[in-house]
Amino acid sequence: MPASRRGSGSQNLPTGQTTLAMHTRTQDEEDLPHATKKTMVDHLRKYESAFTLTPQRMRMITEAFKDTLEHGLKEYGQIVPMIPTYVFGWPTGEEKGDFLAVDLGGTNLRVCLVTLQGEGKFEITQTKYRLTEEQKHGDGEKLFDFCAECLQTFINTNTPEDGTGLIKPGQELALGFTFSYPCAQERIDHGQLIRWTKGFGAHNTEGRDVAAMFRTSLEKLHLPVKLTALINDTTGTLIASHYVNPRTKIAVIFGTGCNAAYMENVSEIGKIDNLGIEKSAQMAINCEWGAFDSFQHEHLPRTKYDQIVDETSNKPGEQAFEKLISGRYLGEILRLVICELTDEGVLFLGQNTYKIEKAYSFDTAFLSLMESDPTEELLMIIGIFSHFFALETTLAERQFFRALARLVGRRAARLSACGIAAIVGKMGYLEEGCAVGADGSLYNKYPKFADRVHEGLQDIFGDKGRNIVTHHAEDGSGVGSAIIAAMTKIRKEKGIYAHV
Ligand code: GLC
Numbered sequence: 001m002p003a004s005r006r007g008s009g010s011q012n013l014p015t016g017q018t019t020l021a022m023h024t025r026t027q028d029e030e031d032l033p034h035a036t037k038k039t040m041v042d043h044l045r046k047y048e049s050a051f052t053l054t055p056q057r058m059r060m061i062t063e064a065f066k067d068t069l070e071h072g073l074k075e076y077g078q079i080v081p082m083i084p085t086y087v088f089g090w091p092t093g094e095e096k097g098d099f100l101a102v103d104l105g106g107t108n109l110r111v112c113l114v115t116l117q118g119e120g121k122f123e124i125t126q127t128k129y130r131l132t133e134e135q136k137h138g139d140g141e142k143l144f145d146f147c148a149e150c151l152q153t154f155i156n157t158n159t160p161e162d163g164t165g166l167i168k169p170g171q172e173l174a175l176g177f178t179f180s181y182p183c184a185q186e187r188i189d190h191g192q193l194i195r196w197t198k199g200f201g202a203h204n205t206e207g208r209d210v211a212a213m214f215r216t217s218l219e220k221l222h223l224p225v226k227l228t229a230l231i232n233d234t235t236g237t238l239i240a241s242h243y244v245n246p247r248t249k250i251a252v253i254f255g256t257g258c259n260a261a262y263m264e265n266v267s268e269i270g271k272i273d274n275l276g277i278e279k280s281a282q283m284a285i286n287c288e289w290g291a292f293d294s295f296q297h298e299h300l301p302r303t304k305y306d307q308i309v310d311e312t313s314n315k316p317g318e319q320a321f322e323k324l325i326s327g328r329y330l331g332e333i334l335r336l337v338i339c340e341l342t343d344e345g346v347l348f349l350g351q352n353t354y355k356i357e358k359a360y361s362f363d364t365a366f367l368s369l370m371e372s373d374p375t376e377e378l379l380m381i382i383g384i385f386s387h388f389f390a391l392e393t394t395l396a397e398r399q400f401f402r403a404l405a406r407l408v409g410r411r412a413a414r415l416s417a418c419g420i421a422a423i424v425g426k427m428g429y430l431e432e433g434c435a436v437g438a439d440g441s442l443y444n445k446y447p448k449f450a451d452r453v454h455e456g457l458q459d460i461f462g463d464k465g466r467n468i469v470t471h472h473a474e475d476g477s478g479v480g481s482a483i484i485a486a487m488t489k490i491r492k493e494k495g496i497y498a499h500v
Contacts, residue, residue, distance in 0.1 A: 033349040037396035043346065044403050047337060050303045051407040053414045055459035057301065061415070062460055064299040065422035068292055073285070074270040076184075080291050084272050085235045086188035086500045087284040088491065090263065091243050091483050093120045095490070098166075099482035100173045100225055102151055102214075105180030105233050106198060106256040107131065109147060111154040113166055113173075114482035120244050122479055125166055127154050140205030141213060148217035151175075155223065174489055175218075175225040176481030179210055180233040180257065182288040187500040188488055191230040197290060198257045198328055201314050228485045232286040233439075234261035236480025239284070241437025241473045243483055248435045250423050251473060254416060254449065255440025257319075258326040260287045262423050277497055289419050290322030300324060300415070305336040312359065321419070325412040327364040327442045334408050335362035338401070348391055355389040367405040368446045378402060412442070413449050417456025424461075424468055433467030439476060 053061075072082030096118045103110040112126040129150045135143050159167040167173065181200065183191030193210050196202070205213070211230045218225060238251035238261045250262045266272070267279040277283070293300045295317045302310075302324070309323055309332050310316055323329050339357060341347045348356075355361060366384050373380035378398040385391040385398075393401070424430055443449055450470055458465035474480065492498050 032351065032392060034394045035346050035397060039346060040396045040400040043341065044400055047404060047407055051411045053301065053411060058414060058418050058421075058456060058460050061299055061418040062421045062425065065289075065292060065418055066426050069287065069289075069422055069426055072287070073264070073268055076271050079294050079296075081182060081184065081194060081288050082269075083182065083185060083232070083286040083288060084269055085232065085261070085284045085286050086185060086497075087229075087231075087235055087239060087484055087487065088497065089282045090246070091239055091487055093243060094118050095483050095486035097486060098171075098173055099485045100151070100155075100175045101178060101478050101481040101485075102147055102175065103178040103180075103233070103477035103481070104143075104147060105178060105477060109150055110477065111151050112478040112482075113154075113158060114479055116482055116486055122482070124475065124478055125158065126478060127157075135202070136199070137201045138203075140202040140208070141217070143202045143205070144210070144214045144217040145220070147214060148221050148223065151218070151225070152221050152223055155225075170224070172224045172226060174228040174485045176229045176231055176236075176485035177211065177214055177227055178231045178233055178236055178477040178481045179214075180253075180259075180477070182286075182291070183210060183230065183232070185230065188229045188484075189227055194288075195315065195318065197315070197319050197322065198326075199314060229481070229488045231477075231481050231484050232259070232261065233477045233480075234259045235284050235286050235476075236478075236484065237437050237439050237473045237476025238262065238480070239483050239487075240476045240480030241435075241471075243479070244474050245435055245437070245471070247433075248437045248471075248473075249427070249429055250420065250434065251437040251439075251476065252416070252420060252443075252470070253440045253476075254325065254327070254412075254438065254442040256326060256328045258290050258322045258416070258440075258442075260289050260419060260423060261285060262287070262427065264427075275497075275500060277500075287423075290319045290326070292321035292419070294318050294320045303333075305333050305340075308336055309333055321415065325415055325442075327440070329364075330367055330408055330412060330442075331362040331364040332360050334367060334401075334404055335360075337404060338362070347397065351391055353389075353391065356391065361389070364442070365445070367409055370402050370405045371409060372447045373402065409446060409449065410452050413452030414456040414459070417453045417460060420453070420468065420470075421457060421460045421465075424457075430461060430464050430467060433469070436468060436470040437473030437476075438470040439473040443470075444472065 068080050072078040072080045095116050099114050101112040109129045112124055115123045158165045182194040185191045190211050193206050215227050234251050234253050241248040252260045263282050264285045266277050266281045266283055309329050342353050370381050381398040385393045457468050
């Protein structure tokens with residue numbers, strides 16, 4: 001650790017002890033050697049040029065993105081895998097019945113019971129269970145055993161013996177398993193995990209069929225369920241959003257991870273030519289676009305902070321696009337900039353900076369809070385730095401942090417626009433326009449994220465970019481999963497492409 005980071009706060013006393021940070025000081029005191037307003041403005045200029053994307057650059061990225069998507073449809077084993085999901089066409093809105101959904105995709109595990117009532121209506125009952133780091137990084141079989149145990153608890157709670165519960169004793173339910181990691185699917189109830197993303201790393205799982213693993217865990221507990229469909233959150237979001245808003249043609253998730261799904265013509269999916277599916281049919285594609293530009297790093301504008309995030313991640317080289325956009329990484333990017341300036345002796349001289357030096361200590365939620373601080377003094381930012389990092393800040397520094405958050409957040413939104421534009425361009429949706437169902441913490445909670453995506457679309461397409469409008473999606477992992485389970489049940493009962 002560079003000594004300069006502790007600034008004068010780490011000066012040694014004659015006894016050899018290190019001085020501690022003086023938390024009782026306030027920002028009004030002038031005795032700490034803070035950076036001047038001019039210094040901060042000069043620094044900001046440097047970061048502005050590193051993090052800003054011009055419309056021209058965005059158009060270049062979009063073109064490269066489009067080529068990558070097309071390539072992934074033709075051949076297996078591509079970096080952006082463009083995964084056929086075996087979800088055929090749109091729901092009719094008339095799907096009905098009770099379905100269970102298990103959603104494993106990030107911080108929590110969620111179990112839901114969804115009642116589809118037809119005409120695009122539904123009811124949902126759900127319970128969330130927290131996942132521990134141990135479960136995310138331990139043995140994969142144990143992770144699926146835990147999912148099955150949570151499902152068991154949920155079923156037991158909702159199935160009282162007197163038959164008054166949501167689930168009737170003896171009732172067997174179809175289960176949709178939303179597993180939001182890239183899985184190569186040969187059919188809808190199968191999926192071989194290509195790689196973990198979003199910091200997960202349970203061993204003994206990559207390369208294996210996660211649907212089969214989960215089924216084994218369900219069988220151990222003799223649960224009255226049939227795993228009907230393995231679903232990605234984006235595919236669920238696509239179907240659920242279309243269920244309530246038929247103008248929806250694309251779904252995107254901007255959360256811990258970042259990905260998209262859309263409905264493709266089977267005639268365009270060259271790599272499944274051998275499956276005997278009619279060319280006129282349609283199938284949802286899970287793009288797994290977070291992997292765009294992985295390993296090669298030819299198209300995306302990566303700063304040195306992005307490179308550090310990548311190199312120190314558990315999967316260097318992978319998920320290059322996701323690492324510039326998703327909520328898992330934005331806070332860390334900003335933290336690395338702050339630490340650089342601390343190392344250079346620009347920030348926090350005389351203060352103890354060990355808290356902010358800890359990797360991933362700067363939550364992405366702080367960026368949204370900083371950007372939306374309504375006070376002139378930027379009191380929210382004072383609070384974040386003093387409460388979480390025991391650091392004092394001046395107004396000039398706080399204005400700098402806020403501007404930095406804006407740069408990082410805006411870049412993420414504009415890159416997201418490039419991904420959406422690539423699908424829009426590929427499918428020819430620009431003239432007629434379309435709705436894009438969007439979900440995830442970044443989209444839902446980061447102020448201006450959606451506006452910036454829209455602004456980005458106009459930078460790429462000009463005025464016609466206004467035809468593409470994102471909206472908050474329906475709950476894809478719960479409702480979407482249930483609709484897909486229902487669609488699959490109907491399809492298989494009718495014997496339509498029953499082999500996939
Ligand atoms: C990651 C996963 C992907 C998921 C996305 C959003 O990119 O690989 O499957 O859809 O996160 O949760």
